[in-house]
Amino acid sequence: MQEYIFINGQFVKSQEAKIHVTDLALLRGYGIFDFFRAINGKPIFMEDHLDRFENSARLMGLTIPANRVALRNIIQETIRLNPYPTLGIKMILTGGYSPDGYVPAEAPNLIVIGKPFTFKEPKQGLKLLSFAYQREIPAIKTLNYIVPIRLLPQLKAAQADDVLYYANNLISESSRSNIFIVKNQTIVTPQTGVLYGITRKHVLKVAAKHYAVEERDISLAEYWEADEVFTTGSTKRLLPIVQTDDVIFNKGKIGTITQHLQEAFLAYEKGVG
Amino acid sequence: MQEYIFINGQFVKSQEAKIHVTDLALLRGYGIFDFFRAINGKPIFMEDHLDRFENSARLMGLTIPANRVALRNIIQETIRLNPYPTLGIKMILTGGYSPDGYVPAEAPNLIVIGKPFTFKEPKQGLKLLSFAYQREIPAIKTLNYIVPIRLLPQLKAAQADDVLYYANNLISESSRSNIFIVKNQTIVTPQTGVLYGITRKHVLKVAAKHYAVEERDISLAEYWEADEVFTTGSTKRLLPIVQTDDVIFNKGKIGTITQHLQEAFLAYEKGVG
Numbered sequence: 001m002q003e004y005i006f007i008n009g010q011f012v013k014s015q016e017a018k019i020h021v022t023d024l025a026l027l028r029g030y031g032i033f034d035f036f037r038a039i040n041g042k043p044i045f046m047e048d049h050l051d052r053f054e055n056s057a058r059l060m061g062l063t064i065p066a067n068r069v070a071l072r073n074i075i076q077e078t079i080r081l082n083p084y085p086t087l088g089i090k091m092i093l094t095g096g097y098s099p100d101g102y103v104p105a106e107a108p109n110l111i112v113i114g115k116p117f118t119f120k121e122p123k124q125g126l127k128l129l130s131f132a133y134q135r136e137i138p139a140i141k142t143l144n145y146i147v148p149i150r151l152l153p154q155l156k157a158a159q160a161d162d163v164l165y166y167a168n169n170l171i172s173e174s175s176r177s178n179i180f181i182v183k184n185q186t187i188v189t190p191q192t193g194v195l196y197g198i199t200r201k202h203v204l205k206v207a208a209k210h211y212a213v214e215e216r217d218i219s220l221a222e223y224w225e226a227d228e229v230f231t232t233g234s235t236k237r238l239l240p241i242v243q244t245d246d247v248i249f250n251k252g253k254i255g256t257i258t259q260h261l262q263e264a265f266l267a268y269e270k271g272v273g
Numbered sequence: 274m275q276e277y278i279f280i281n282g283q284f285v286k287s288q289e290a291k292i293h294v295t296d297l298a299l300l301r302g303y304g305i306f307d308f309f310r311a312i313n314g315k316p317i318f319m320e321d322h323l324d325r326f327e328n329s330a331r332l333m334g335l336t337i338p339a340n341r342v343a344l345r346n347i348i349q350e351t352i353r354l355n356p357y358p359t360l361g362i363k364m365i366l367t368g369g370y371s372p373d374g375y376v377p378a379e380a381p382n383l384i385v386i387g388k389p390f391t392f393k394e395p396k397q398g399l400k401l402l403s404f405a406y407q408r409e410i411p412a413i414k415t416l417n418y419i420v421p422i423r424l425l426p427q428l429k430a431a432q433a434d435d436v437l438y439y440a441n442n443l444i445s446e447s448s449r450s451n452i453f454i455v456k457n458q459t460i461v462t463p464q465t466g467v468l469y470g471i472t473r474k475h476v477l478k479v480a481a482k483h484y485a486v487e488e489r490d491i492s493l494a495e496y497w498e499a500d501e502v503f504t505t506g507s508t509k510r511l512l513p514i515v516q517t518d519d520v521i522f523n524k525g526k527i528g529t530i531t532q533h534l535q536e537a538f539l540a541y542e543k544g545v546g
Contacts, residue, residue: 005294018291019299021278021384026292026365028418029302060423092299095422102418103425111294136409136420144417145301145375147409149368150333152376
């Protein structure tokens with residue numbers, strides 16, 4: 001199927017979606033993005049993602065060349081032109097074509113990509129490797145993934161799926177998803193040093209209907225003693241983490257509460273999204 | 274004058290030098306670069322820059338699609354096609370067209386840009402603003418300049434030229450250049466947490482002919498007490514720093530030793546480059 005990509009005001013055939021090499025994302029990694037899904041043409045938590053995209057732009061000093069109404073229209077057109085049952089929609093905003101290769105341009109570059117998306121749902125649960133790192137500006141969904149991408153060979157060698165970041169003895173997040181622990185029927189997720197995930201937000205809401213929930217610092221020591229661990233994100237929904245380094249959680253199986261929340265969140269997403 | 278840019282195996286007119294939006298620098302900031310000058314067709318310290326470019330690529334797990342001989346030929350052709358008296362040459366290597374938007378492609382994208390270059394040589398000396406930050410992977414010349422570019426409005430408001438990074442009470446470097454202090458006729462520059470600048474390397478060599486030189490940690494306290502401060506880089510050569518935050522060095526004028534090294538380095542560059 002011919003796919004289409006929005007780039008600076010118009011939709012073009014995906015193979016023709018190119019940017020000039022003076023773009024500040026290419027030259028200096030300067031840009032933000034956001035990502036969400038549309039299922040059967042219906043965008044999931046779109047307004048949340050637009051809120052965050054606009055906030056990331058503001059915090060980066062970039063002006064999105066489209067207001068909320070225009071962004072919604074671009075997204076609807078992306079969905080119409082790329083009619084996959086499950087579509088992943090990525091909005092990218094860069095520092096534009098910089099006149100000197102460093103200072104952001106007056107006009108940023110806005111790109112919206114729609115691509116078919118498939119959930120990976122490993123039955124075994126995920127394995128993480130802990131890594132001492134704190135994302136530079138955690139509240140902004142910047143383009144900078146140098147550290148975790150550089151770790152991919154190490155993850156592969158350890159047969160791990162992703163990283164668990166920690167700093168100053170506190171855990172924060174994974175490379176592209178938030179982390180939750182369950183201890184004595186209480187659901188806890190870090191409050192600082194993390195990207196405020198949209199799935200995280202809604203899982204907290206769903207969890208609060210059934211359990212005590214806490215947003216606060218989690219030490220590495222507390223993490224190792226968790227009854228269950230799970231991760232949340234737009235590409236994952238809610239997935240169990242059954243191992244981190246050499247520590248196995250819940251005997252390597254998805255926990256009762258994780259499974260309950262997984263089902264409750266899926267029902268919630270279908271009703272709300 | 275029509276300029277030409279090398280992109281993945283061929284030279285194209287600069288306005289046609291475009292990459293597809295699935296490039297991993299655009300999507301995830303994943304890439305490295307290097308930059309040097311050619312003066313009247315003669316590349317300055319090219320082998321040093323090629324050493325560093327190859328080392329950055331290796332440390333990022335990227336394979337440059339050109340060996341040393343091929344790279345030299347691309348650079349010579351860049352100079353021939355863009356015959357400016359002073360040419361700035363930027364080599365960029367990205368994670369390529371990623372199949373899934375995260376994992377580097379088997380073939381990275383190699384871009385070489387030649388653009389006219391003018392030295393900025395402020396007579397007054399530079400003013401820096403100190404900022405608590407440590408580049409993530411200091412030894413690699415990655416594309417990630419999110420933090421300093423985001424600080425540009427703050428620098429402008431303070432009428433400052435650039436930043437001075439420090440962490441754990443030690444200074445490291447500026448956004449795109451190395452830092453040296455002069456104290457009691459001794460030249461000192463930080464040894465860890467910095468990019469090993471090519472100009473830094475040669476200035477150390479030149480300085481050692483005339484002064485005691487030390488590569489070691491420099492505390493903020495020591496920095497504030499410096500007799501003279503200067504910065505080095507390929508776009509700056511050697512420039513005095515006469516102020517950082519509210520502290521003025523050498524009564525706001527270029528210091529005797531800084532001036533001496535500036536002249537000595539210029540003569541050295543002309544002889545060696």
